Amino acid sequence: MASDRRRDSRSWDWDSPQSRAQLDEVFFRRHDYIQAGSTEHREFWAFFDRFQRFKTRKEMSGLGAKEDRSKSGSGKVDLGLPKEYDARYRINVSVCTLDVEERLGKSEYRGSQRSSGPGSQEISDCRLALLHFLDFSQRQSFGKLAKLRREQKNLPIFQYRDRIVELVRQSPVLVVAGDTGCGKSTQVPQYLIAAGFNHIACTQPRRIACISLAKRVSFESLNQYGSKVGYQIRFETTKTPSTKLLFLTEGLLLRQIQQDRSLSQYQVLIVDEVHERHLHCDFLLGVLRSLLAETPELRLILMSATINIKLFSDYFSGAPVLQVPGRLFPIQVLYQPIPPDEQPSRSEKLDPRPYLRILQGIDQRYPPEERGDLLIFLSGVQEISTVQEACQVLATHTRRWIVLPLHSTLSLAQQDKVFDISPPGVRKCIISTNIAETSVTIDGVRFVVDSGKVKEMSFDPKAKMQRLQEFWISRASSEQRKGRAGRTGPGVCYRLYAESDYDAFAPYPVPEIHRVALDSLILQMKSMSLGDPLSFVFIDPPPAASIQTAVTYLKEQGALDSRSDLTSIGTLLAQLPVDVVIGKMLVLGSLFNLVDPVLTVAAALSVQSPFLRSAQHNPDCTTARQPLHSNHGDPFTLLNTFNAWVEVKGERGGGSRKWCRRRGLEEQRLYEMVNLRRQFKELLRSHGLLEIQSSAPSGGDRVQRRQRLTERKKLHQMKRDHEQQESGRRKVLRLEEGQEEFSSGSDAEGAGRGKKDDQAGQNVDIQEVKFKLRHNVSELQEAASVSQDMSSRQQALLKLLLCRGLYPQLALPDEHNSTRKDSEQVFHTRNKQGVVIHPTSVFATDPEVLQVPEGDGDMGPERRDSSRHQLLAFVTLLETNKPYLSNCVRVPALQALLLVANTVDSNADCTRLVVDGWLELELREAGEALKVLSTALTLRGEWERLLLAQLAQSTMGPEQGVSRKVLEKLSEGLVRFLLYTE
DNA sequence: CTTGGCCAC
Structure with missing residues (x-):
């Protein structure tokens, strides 16, 4: 018997993948304590190898040879490991053991087939190793537990x-x-x-x-x-x-x-x-x-x-x-106010010298082997790059610093670098906005530099404009910044202001509710029946004027009626997790047969832009992006981008990560868009605004369905594996890290760096896995190709929907724009004169598409005709250095205004029209003017009627529905009107 | 010629 087993053991190769797979099927099945593919499973085989080597050494030294390995196979080899097991594990293991015996019996392992599979000896060897492994890991976790409990008590x-x-x-x-x-x-x-x-x-x-x-x-x-x-x-x-x-x-x-x-x-x-x-x-x-x-x-x-x-x-x-009480290490505070000659005067760049001096001071005072990184708080991106540039010069010279910027508009890969560790003798110098104050916590920071400045958003109700302005921080923020130096050890905080400045700071930051437009908030309150917003007891009530502004706005938008009650569209908008203007687009889009592109645009306008700013300086990226640009406006560029990405996603082999990198796109934003898009779609559907899709299991025969099922199972496994994985070890930064980002733009960033998973040798893109689990790619592709192949008529209609959604966010080109440089094109909104297009907009690089066509030249200047003029509908008006418009769409002025504006006044023969008491339109000829006006009125009436019918349908059921035929007639009419040029 | 930071069936 004994010699028999020896021979079998010799023919059994422990190291071959087949053998391991066979043992996996015995010990590590779906419902076993440890499952094949898990982290523990990998750890077990690593442990097993060590265990085998250990046994071999024992045997060679003569101890193992005497060992009788014939029977139970458990614990007979004395390895100095404990013989007792925790009851929890014993139960699991014995269940597993019994199970194995049972299966051995059934398949008659001792029979003739055994040459191909593991024999009882192998089974018992493996089981022995497993028992030791479990005991080993149990001891480890007991140790961890004891430590954990101590920490909790402390x-x-x-x-x-x-x-x-x-x-x-x-x-x-x-x-x-x-x-x-x-x-x-x-x-x-x-x-x-x-x-x-x-x-x-x-x-x-x-x-x-x-x-x-x-x-x-x-x-x-x-x-x-x-x-x-x-x-x-x-x-x-x-x-x-x-x-x-x-x-x-x-x-x-x-x-x-x-x-x-x-x-x-x-x-x-x-x-x-x-x-x-x-x-x-x-x-x-x-x-x-x-x-x-x-x-x-x-x-x-x-x-x-x-x-x-x-x-x-x-x-x-x-x-x-x-x-x-809190628990932080002591932090030394040093006030080092900026000397007057280094104080930047208004509209001047920040002087980096005070910051440089601190880096140099640290180099002098603290030996490099005493670890500890530096975190600098500045107000904004501009300030960060100024200081970064100066610090990088020093870093290149001394080779004792790695300079890393940190703000939310960097690529995620760039942001993640702040968690990597610097090589010995080198410190990280992280230059950050207030993102590092609360959202991002970096261990190992010993020095903090606080500029005392922050940029805050406020809302100017008069100009209906957001404003991003620099302010002194509050004492609370100041303390929070300081605290970032004392998380892992005693620290130092340099404050670049005087103690008397600190004392003069406001105690706390201004609550957000006092600074922002309250439109969405008031809408929510209405939908929650919280009564009159003016008498609601807030912890720190916003100014009554601010509430009043929001109520007025919501009335203008048709969300509230004259008694400040929710209208049917208002009820719907309150359910949509987007700004009012985006919500309107969605509702309008669902009326016409333009849901797919509208969903995409709404999603794109609700997330951070996928276009990375660092790529803007990289000519390869700008070239690769070019085909995505639309001269109709930024939302169309976003739509193209999303559709092109979906296309890549559907291709075999994918490679969307690389595709994005080449174009300087943050893929995460596209994943966010696709999730949002689906959520919007479901919301619209649940409110009865979309036709019930005959969601028959989309296409495919049985084989294809089986394939999909197998694919999904695989994806789920990958997701589980990823979740089980310990988050990867931190990478060590290279000294050149800071420089290359600074000089060469984006292609270097992220390239070859990959996600954490690369370290585990898995190279799993978890976002891609989640994406595939969550979305039906072929369905998305269908939607994408529909909106990609949009005819010019559909495009015109889509524009109109966006414009009506965005109304009254319209800007008029200044009449002298043709004499100005590209970058100096001026626009006017109703409440704010002299705004410019943000440089990231397609119209900033290509403003001539906004000019009135020169026409046939022979007509004098008195022959002005508004039908050729264009307006910009925009998503945001934000003042930083200047008031900037972003996410703009160009629309034909006359047609769009007549279809979306609130009021139109006219002179006797209707050749001069004043829209919303603001814009003046001219029509050449009275007869024509009357015709245009009456067409517009008819279309508006019909549109309004159908919209209300659609909304009624959502509450009262499909019998109220809007007939397809009537709808088509309306969109036909709208398109004809839009493309109207005499 | 360039934007603080969050978040939502």
Whole structure:
């Protein structure tokens, strides 16, 4: 017998992939404790190899030879490993073992077939190794657990554990105030679970925080709750029916309240980071305050930094406050105000010398082997590149710094570099906007430089314009920036202002609700029946004028009626998670047969631009982008880009990542667009605005369906694998890192760098996997090719829809533009004179398409005819250095205005028209003018009637529907009118 | 000639 087995063992090759695959089928199946393909599975085989080598050495030294390996095969080899196993693992392993025996019996392994598969010896060897492996990993995790528990007990908040639970039981509202590092966000939810609370929701202002907190809490509880800790953000959730604790974004909770006013699915609500005073958060607090009055069993916990606590407590009728000390390392503060001669005078570039001196000072004072990176806070992108340029000169010279910019308009690959580590003796110098104040946390920062400046958005209701202006920061921000130096060790904070400046700073930043247009907010409030917005009790009410402006705007837009009640279109717009103008486009698009392109445009205008700015200086990128450009306007360029990308996505072999890189596109934005697009489509459908698609399992015979199923299974496996993978080790930066980005633009960036997965040798593009799981590529392609092959008539109609959606956001070219340079073309909006086109717009490089055609030349200047003029419909008007228009579409002035404007006045013979009391139109001949005007009126009437019918259909059912024939007649009429030139 | 940062069934 024994010799028999030896012979078989010799013919059995442990190292061959086939052998391993056979053993995988025995030990690591779908429902086994460890599954083939998982991280643990890989670790096991690595362990197995070590284990075999170890045994061989033992055998050679004479110990193993004596060993009787005939029977049970478990634990007979004394490797000095423990012989006891935790009950949890024992159960799993014995189940697996029994199972193996059973299958061995069934397939009669001892029979003649065994030469091809593993024999009982191999099975038992493998099982022995598995037992040791499990024991080994169990010991490891016990060690980790003990450490984890120690760390939890060391957190400042731990002292307050019982007190917190007690207060939550006693009081409907509790304020927990604690600074960075006290552990409130991770621990408080766990205390509540341990105390028996259930259905806990914890809101976060940012999505990343939701994901990382859910992971962290789940890890700290050793997945003890399994799926009971989860997160939910837009487009992504790990929520299951058994979820006890859910991390979600503030915006999402607001949407949930909109669905279910009573919020009955939750027992406890934790609103974290309330001190940040985001629009959503302030509003959420207001809604919850009124909700608490109706549902006394609901518990609310506000968590905040230790600033302005009284405000929150008072707002909830003196709710108890629990203050927890933070845990940061000591930070030395040095005030180094900028000397007058280095103070940039107005409209002058920032002087980088004060920043350079600090780098040099660090070089002098701190030996390079004492690690610690530098984080510089500046107000904006321009300032960052100025300082970056200067620092890079120093870095190249001393070879002791790697200079990295950080702001949201960089490519994600560029942004990720700040997490990489610098080689020994070299420090990172990260030059950042306030993105590093809250959104991005970088470990290992020891030095902070605070310029004391920030750029903030405000809204000018008179000009109906957004303004991005530089301000001094608040003391709270100043402290937050300082704190970034003390996360991993003692630090230094250089403040480039005087202590007296600091004392003069505002205590807190201005809450967002005081700075922005409140259109969407008011619309939400109306749809939630919260009564008169002017009498709503906000924690810090916005100016009444600001609310009034929003109400007026919503009335102009037709979302509210004269009594300030929601109209049918307003009800719909409140359900759409987009700005009012984008929402209007969607509704209008669904009426006509232009849903697909409109969905894409709406999605594209709701995400950051996919065009990377760093690529603008790279001639290869600009050339590659050229075919995507449309001279009809930026939304059309975005539409082309999306369609072309979808095309690439559908091709075999894909390669969309490379395709994007070549064009300087951030692919992530396109993934976001495709998700948004689908969400919009589903929303429109659920509101009865789209024809019910006969969603028969789209095409394909049985073989194709099988293929798709197999493909999906594979994709799911890839996704699971990716989720199980430990996040890859950090990369080491090269000294040249900063320079090359600076000089050569974008092609170097991201190239060959890839995602984290490259390190695991997997090269899985997880976004692509998710994309394929979520979307039907061929369906998308169909939609893309429809909008790519748009006829000029359809294009004209699409333009009109965008224009009506964007109305009254229109700009008129200045009459002297033909005498100006490309970059100096001037426009006027109704409320703001002298605006210019943003350089990223297609019209900035190609403004001649906006000029009135020179025509037949022989007509004098008195023969002006508005039918040839063009206007710009625009998405945003933002003032930075100058007021800029972005995302513009050109539209024929006369036709568009007559179809979308609110009011038209005319002289007696209708040759002169004044639109909205602003724009004057001229028509040459009275007869013609009358005809044009009456056609326009007829079309408008019909359009309005059909729109209302469509909206009625969405509430009253399809019998109210709009007939296809009537619709076609209208779009025919609109197109003819648009393309009208005498 | 160039835009702080979040977020939404």
